[in-house]
Structure formats: structure tokens, C-alpha cells
Amino acid sequence: MPDPGLTLDGVVIRRDGRTLVDISDHVAPGEVLTVMGPSGSGKSTLLSYIIGTLDAGFAAQGQVKLNGTDITDLAPEARHVGILFQDDLLFPHLSVGENLAFGLRASIKGRAERKRKIDAALEDIGLAGFAARDPDTLSGGQKARVSLMRMLLSGPKALLLDEPFSRLDTERRDKIRELVFAQARANGLPVLLVTHDHADADAAGGRVHRLD
């Protein structure tokens, strides 16, 4: 029986001969592993390696396993690893509904079925009736929720968070943080949170891995 969750097996990332990241760890489904460290310590670089978009300037080794399967050499789109950045990064040329549809896998056939999924997702995040809206007209908190839901609709098997709460004000930050962790737990996703904010780490409530 393969080990469920996200496993980093001897992952070492170097740049110009300097070791930025050296980590071996396992994140179980529903667990949050917080990675903390100062700017330039390689936190975001580690996430790029896990999703498969590490720049050619880096030298990396080690395996990334998801539910026991080695995904290190897979294309990013085949890894089923979702990511949320500091910015919501909603595609500005698409409506809110179209952004969500972008996340839906093609295996969900039929226009009506896809629309039903999108409407249900919008209702889940308290944005029912927002499908035709321009993403740029949403508030920061609303954008963050759409971004999270778009990612969840793509059916990820793990979730990476690259300081996604840092640009939100205190009130919204608490709510969005709660929503993200609740969704991750509900979907049984291993979560790797990168942050330099101790409040995020405290809210996540899991283990903390420090990068120097």
C-alpha cells in the first residue's frame, strides 16, 4: 500500500554551488507542514520544484512523491499539485465563471454539467451569481476565494501555499486562512505552506520546517 500524502525524499536545490534547500519530509493527507525562513532562503524555490516549474538556473535532486507515486519527472499539468500564490492571479481576460471553468478537468463533460459545478462552487464560497463578473471588480477576499475554488476544481492531490494570505487585511486573512485549511482537510489534501508570518504557522497548527 503506497504511503498517502506528499513525500519529499532527499530534495536538495542548489544555485551557483550554494545549497538553498535540503529537505526530506512527509506530509500526510489533511496535514499542514509550514516551511518558514527568511527572504531568499529558498521557500518559493522548493514549491517551484514540487510543481515542476523550477528555473533552469537551479540544480536540483531528490524525489517528490504523491501518494507513493514519483512525480518528479512529470510535466506540471500531470502532477495534480495545486498552488496558490500571494496574488490571486485570476486570468483577467476571463470572467469569474470562466476562471473556474479553466480549473475544471475536461473529464467533466457537457456544458450543463460544467455550469452546474461552477454554480455550486460559487455558492460554496458565498459568491452565487458572480459567474459573469469581471474578476477585477471583486474585493481582495472574494478574489482569494475564487482563486482557491479554481484550484480545488482542478482536483489537486496536494496543495502548495506560497504566502497566499500576506496581502490580505487582518480580518479577511483570518477568514480566508480558515476557509483554505478547512477545504484542505475536507478534501484530504496534504498542504505545504510557505510563509514568514508566525500567525499563519500558528493557524495552520501543524509542524514547522525551518529553512536557513
Place this chain on the structure above:
Amino acid sequence: MTPRCDTTTARARLLPWAPFLTLAIMVGPVVAGVLGTIGPAFGYMPALGGDAITLTAFVMLFDWPGITRASVLSVTTGVAATSLSLLLVALICAAWSGSRAFRIIERMLSPLLSVPHAAAAFGLAFLIAPSGWIARATSPWLTGWDRPPDLLILQDPLGLSLIAGLVVKEVPFLLLMTLAALTQIRTVQARDTALALGYAPVTAWFKTIFPRVYAQIRLPVYAVLAFSMTVVDVSLILGPTTPSTLSVQILKWMNDPDLSLRFLASAAAVWQLALVIGTLILWRLAEFAVARLGRIWVTTGTRGGATRSIKALSLTAAILSASAIALGILGLLVWSFAGFWSFPDLLPGTFTTRTWMRHTTNLWPVITETLIIASVSTFVALLLTLACLEAEERHGLKPGTRALWLLYLPLIVPQIAFLTGLQTLAIYTGLDGNRTAVIAVHIVFVLPYVFLSLADPFRAWDARYGRVARALGAGCDGVLWRVRLPMLLRPILIASAVGFAVSIGQFLPTLLAGAGRVQTLTTEAVALASGGDRRVISVYALSQTALALLPFALALFVPAILWRNRRGLRHA
């Protein structure tokens, strides 16, 4: 760089070759053309009986009485037009960057750039001619003239009107290049630091920003210098005639029914190339000298002043330059509808559509031909540009400084120096005189402009959108077609509009590759110049301008309509 893209499809396997194909398409014809010019210049052209290497053509060239004057004219008009344009652009940026006036100037750039050189030259000619609008507006109350004065304003022997015609068109181009360069360096901090140290704004700009900006726009400046030294269509309209500039004289020899003059034309083209290379070397040496003096000036501690006068001077010059084009186009419009118009009346006595009606039948096929050539060449250039930029993204094939030089090669090597040779080669291979040949040659000139217009916005796109899209399940092609290109719609349309305008403005490539059998609005308009019928010239020059402006209008309105409900893309 986007890693791990699918490389199993034929299209994906071809992508890494796109930059090499593009360079081959741009550089190949230039190199082949120069070789095709050098052969006949040294007497080798078997089709015309030239089997031996000789210097006869060069002896003939230097025996031609007008060679010294024509050579000097090419150099002086080119250097003067380039220096004035550069100075004006630097003064405008130094005095006005960051202001509201500067933003207005920025907005005016696209329409000014899109006006073809020939149309702008005609417009300027109709303004400054002895019977032009300026003379009419000041007569007889100021000048006392009741008939056009016998003054050699147009086609003056010193080439002053030619220089003016070049400056009004090269200023917008250099300004655009400078704006692109300014975005790449941290100008605000540098200027503010200098201001805090007590430097006057213009002095602060010249001491802290200009050296870095110039390093970025060096190649466009060289392109302007080479173009100004060798331009044919503007010279035919505004340049001296006794003798004409060297490039015009080469064209006359090329088109002479006496085929033996091809040897002379080729020798002159090689000489023209040597003149351009020599002038570029001198310009480079002047750069060193100015830089040396500049370094001394920077450390003198002079804070400068006269900001107001420099502001006034530069704004006046900018307005004059833009007005010369705008009023010129307005003049063309009035002439195209003019009935009887006697001197010194400011406006025609009657307006009529007769000239338009009479030429509509002839105009449509020419417009269609122009549209087809411009559309196809722009489309091919755009595809190649996008393929190159995507290959750079996926495979890290970013052009280095040398590749950038190659990109500018078709703009720096004088058209007359390689198109004559290319025509000779095309005749050998039977590929000349048709639309395909014209399109192929147009691509050589359209490609650099499309690439230069699109490269910066394409590279500046936030790559995190691509990472998110891939994490959501999109492949590399999906990211390109579904996310990146739609988000870059406006810059893509603007780059296409630039390419389209460049194609429409091509005179010499159309004339030589088309062997006179492919007629576009530009070749027709310039051909009409010798006839001197202002009404007919205006009809053709206006049609040419309208056709060049149309894609810019589309580039403005299509995204505005498509993204009317997308606030985040309104200024993209």
C-alpha cells in the same frame, strides 16, 4: 523558462528551430543580396557578358561628374537628420518625461509612426513648397507675393527639405525606442537623486539617464543613420536632383534600359554600402568622444539651468515636427478634393470629388494588392516572432547581443546595397516580378519591427499566470493559446499594426522585387511624384496613409470592445 513541455508533436519539435529559421529569413536575403551586388560591381555577371573580375564599373563610377556631390549629400543629409532627430528626442525626454505633456506626446506616437514616409514627405512638400500652405498663409500680407515665388525650397541643393522630411518621421521612431529603453532602467530614482543634489531637471536627465538610454537605443540610432543616408522614396520627393542623392542615382541606373549600366549601379551600391559603414564607424568614434567629454561634464559639478527655455524649445520643436505631419496630411486631404485653387488663396475656390471618382477604378486593384502583401507579410512575421519568443520561453533560446545585431541587419545594411543584388539573383532564378517575391522581401523588413514591438510585452508577462495555468492542468500550448496570447492581445495587435504600416511604406523592395510589375499604393504614389499633379498624388498618398492607420485603429478599438468588461486588461 517553462520546463517540461510536450516535445512529441511535430510542431513542438520544430519550435526550437524557429529562431534560426527567423534569422535565416532576415539575414539570408541581406547576405545573398550583398553578394549579388558585389559580383556585378566587380564585373561578374555572366548573363550580361561579364565573365571577368574587373574594376571598370568603379572607374566609371568615379568618372561620373556627380559622384562627389551625391556622396557628400548622402552623408550630410543622413548625419544631419539623425543628429537632429536624436537631439530632439533627448531634449523632449529630458524636459518633459513624467509630465502630462509627455503623456500626450506618447499617445500621438502611434498615428505619427503609421504615416508612411512617402505620404509624410508629400504632405511636407505641399506645406513648404513656394505655392504651399505656408506661403499661402503668409501671402500677400506678409511676403507681398501674389504668385508663387521662384525659390528652390523643395529639392534644394543642400538637401535641407530632405533632412526636414526625415526628421519629422525619425523623431517618432526614436522616441518610441527611447520610451521602451526608459522602461528598462530605473529613471525616476536616478533623476530624483540628482534633483535632490541640486541639479536642474534637464541637466539631471542628461547626466544620469541619457548615457544609459543611449546604450539601449544605439542600434535604432544606427538604423536611422543608415536609412537616412540611403532612403529613396523621400529623396525622390524632397531630395536634390542635380545631382540626386546616391541611392536615387543608383535606382536610375538600375532601371535604365541600357542593361550595361547594371554594372555601374552595382558598383555605386557597393560604394553606398562603404559610405554607410564608414559613417557608422565615424559615428561610433564620435560616441567615444562625446562620452569622454560627457564624463568630464558630469564631474564638473555644474547644476545647469535654463530649464524653462529648453522646455519651450523642445516642446516647440516637437509641435513643429508633429504638425508638419498632421498639417501635411490635412493638406493632402484638401488637395484631393480641391477644384480650382489659385495662389495665394488659403483654400480652394471649389471642392469636388472628381479626382477621387476618376481614380477609384485604378485605386481599388492597387489597394487590394497593397492589402494582400501587407497582410501576408505581417502574418508571417507575427507567426515567426511568436514562435521565437515562445521558443525563448520554453527552451531558453534568448537572443544575445550578436543576435540582436542580426535582427537590425536588414535595417542597417542599406536597402539599395542588397536589394539590387537580390533583384539580380531573383532574375537568375526567375523568382522576380510577382507578388510572392514582393511578400518575401517585405517579410525581411517587417520582421524586425514586429519582433522589436512585441518582444518586451511578451517577456514582461507575469510568468506566474503560466505556472497557475499549468498547475490547473493546462499544457504549454494551452498556456500560450488560452492565457498568454489573449492577455497580450493589445500588444500583438499593435505589433501587427506596426508591421502592416512598415509593409505599406516599402518602396524600393516593392519596386525591385516586383520588377515594376507589382503595384502598391507606395510605388504608385512615388511614381506620380514626377508628374506633379497634386490632386492625384494626394488621392494615392491619403489612401496609403488611411490603409496604414487602419490597423492602428483596430489595435485600439478591438481590445477596447473585447475587454470592455475586463478592467484588468483595459491598459494592458
